[in-house]
Amino acid sequence: MLKGRLFVISGPSAVGKGTIINEILNLKDRVSLSVSATTRAPRAGETEGVSYYFLTHEDFEARIKNDGFLEYAYVHGNYYGTPKAHVEEYLEKGWDVILEIDVQGAMKVKESYDGGAYIFILPPSIKELRNRINKRGTESAEAAELRMSKAMGEIEYLDKYDYFIINDDLDEAVNAVSAIMTSEHQKIDESAEALLNRFKEEN
Amino acid sequence: MLKGRLFVISGPSAVGKGTIINEILNLKDRVSLSVSATTRAPRAGETEGVSYYFLTHEDFEARIKNDGFLEYAYVHGNYYGTPKAHVEEYLEKGWDVILEIDVQGAMKVKESYDGGAYIFILPPSIKELRNRINKRGTESAEAAELRMSKAMGEIEYLDKYDYFIINDDLDEAVNAVSAIMTSEHQKIDESAEALLNRFKEEN
Numbered sequence: 001m002l003k004g005r006l007f008v009i010s011g012p013s014a015v016g017k018g019t020i021i022n023e024i025l026n027l028k029d030r031v032s033l034s035v036s037a038t039t040r041a042p043r044a045g046e047t048e049g050v051s052y053y054f055l056t057h058e059d060f061e062a063r064i065k066n067d068g069f070l071e072y073a074y075v076h077g078n079y080y081g082t083p084k085a086h087v088e089e090y091l092e093k094g095w096d097v098i099l100e101i102d103v104q105g106a107m108k109v110k111e112s113y114d115g116g117a118y119i120f121i122l123p124p125s126i127k128e129l130r131n132r133i134n135k136r137g138t139e140s141a142e143a144a145e146l147r148m149s150k151a152m153g154e155i156e157y158l159d160k161y162d163y164f165i166i167n168d169d170l171d172e173a174v175n176a177v178s179a180i181m182t183s184e185h186q187k188i189d190e191s192a193e194a195l196l197n198r199f200k201e202e203n
Numbered sequence: 204m205l206k207g208r209l210f211v212i213s214g215p216s217a218v219g220k221g222t223i224i225n226e227i228l229n230l231k232d233r234v235s236l237s238v239s240a241t242t243r244a245p246r247a248g249e250t251e252g253v254s255y256y257f258l259t260h261e262d263f264e265a266r267i268k269n270d271g272f273l274e275y276a277y278v279h280g281n282y283y284g285t286p287k288a289h290v291e292e293y294l295e296k297g298w299d300v301i302l303e304i305d306v307q308g309a310m311k312v313k314e315s316y317d318g319g320a321y322i323f324i325l326p327p328s329i330k331e332l333r334n335r336i337n338k339r340g341t342e343s344a345e346a347a348e349l350r351m352s353k354a355m356g357e358i359e360y361l362d363k364y365d366y367f368i369i370n371d372d373l374d375e376a377v378n379a380v381s382a383i384m385t386s387e388h389q390k391i392d393e394s395a396e397a398l399l400n401r402f403k404e405e406n
Binding site (some may be wrong): 095120127155156158162163165175178179180182184186187196199200201 | 274322323325328329330351355358359362363365366367368379382383385386387389390391395396398401403405406
């Protein structure tokens, strides 16, 4: 099965999405992580084409007009979006593509792209999520509280997803994502008819 | 997720279903293979409760009346069926249950049981299937030809299944079945609402 699949991964802040995805990229061949585009300025340590594609407002808006985004949003004066070109290029050459995006972005992708698999990563408990957010320690108590309240809002979207994984043990969570990616390739779809026809011709 | 799942595995004769399932039983915990019941006489080497449950016609028919089978069929003067009790017992204690049954049986299970996952095992090619059937060498040329023709009829049911696996490399096929079994447990179902409610209560 040469066709690549799109995997959309969401979940509240600090739930461990990035760590899981890095492990998947190390573990599995022919998997590409989509890099988002944004108009906000690069922060210290961020690299063009790795952290984000950093675009000017003019560039971003020109690409919107050219239908260049799978989804985009305008948040606090800046654009954020998923460029179509990278996703399409990799899917066409048979790679799986992972999008790590928030629930709003995921819902927009769902509207425009057929056939993706949507995975929601959950914390083992709300208490644990609070711990993980606090442990990051880069923010004020208010900012942490805002993240918690945003997380609760995001979890409401759970039933719009196809799969959920509770990130209690990292290895188990990685194994579950990997299993989902493998199993999606085994699903009966339009390729089953082609297969059936090949067998009949061979007989 | 404590709920057990039902996995129905079909595929033509000699495609390697039994070998794959044995590997799965060795590899994964809390998986049980359903044992069929039949009224035919035991053959040399067959063990009661392992190969089959061997029943009298009277016993089998009494169990049919008591709704004791997930599916059954009457073939060449003998009954064959899947006893409900074993399947239900294991699913209830949270084990996954595998049924290795033909397409007719699988379609009957689909009518009566909600929520199973249906996996079809295919040979890499018709030529290879013919080789595998001939290699078994326990049969006449006519019997082998009958198996081939039955196989072609079974493959027609492919699109009634959820997943397909081409058994070219045993390890890959086992890995694919294992991935499907893992991923089915991650699907969003009615348990997602319970999870959501738990998170809200914790907050």
